[in-house]
Amino acid sequence: MNKSQLNDEEKGFVEAFESGKLQSVLSADRRSFIEQSAAETSKKDKRINIRISSRDLIAIQRRALREGMPYQTLVSSILHKYISGSLCDVTPKMHSEI
Numbered sequence: 760m761n762k763s764q765l766n767d768e769e770k771g772f773v774e775a776f777e778s779g780k781l782q783s784v785l786s787a788d789r790r791s792f793i794e795q796s797a798a799e800t801s802k803k804d805k806r807i808n809i810r811i812s813s814r815d816l817i818a819i820q821r822r823a824l825r826e827g828m829p830y831q832t833l834v835s836s837i838l839h840k841y842i843s844g845s846l847c848d849v850t851p852k853m854h855s856e857i
Contacts, residue, residue: 819833
């Protein structure tokens with residue numbers, strides 16, 4: 760996204776960041792906790808093999824490319840979100856389903 764697509768508030772944040780005016784308010788303990796949590800969350804110690812359709816694989820690879828990550832990482836993230844209950848269906852419900 761380029762700056763012309765940002766609203767005035769967003770442009771202000773970008774300018775403050777680029778000029779070095781923004782400072783982190785994280786304590787050392789909180790930063791350490793976040794780093795440890797991220798490391799534990801992203802630890803991958805098991806391997807699985809699955810079979811999916813070519814169409815689904817291509818769609819996953821395209822989405823991962825748009826997100827700027829390897830497709831295996833995207834699949835792992837989707838599975839993690841599903842298991843943790845944070846993956847939500849955003850498709851609109853049909854009137855017959857309500």
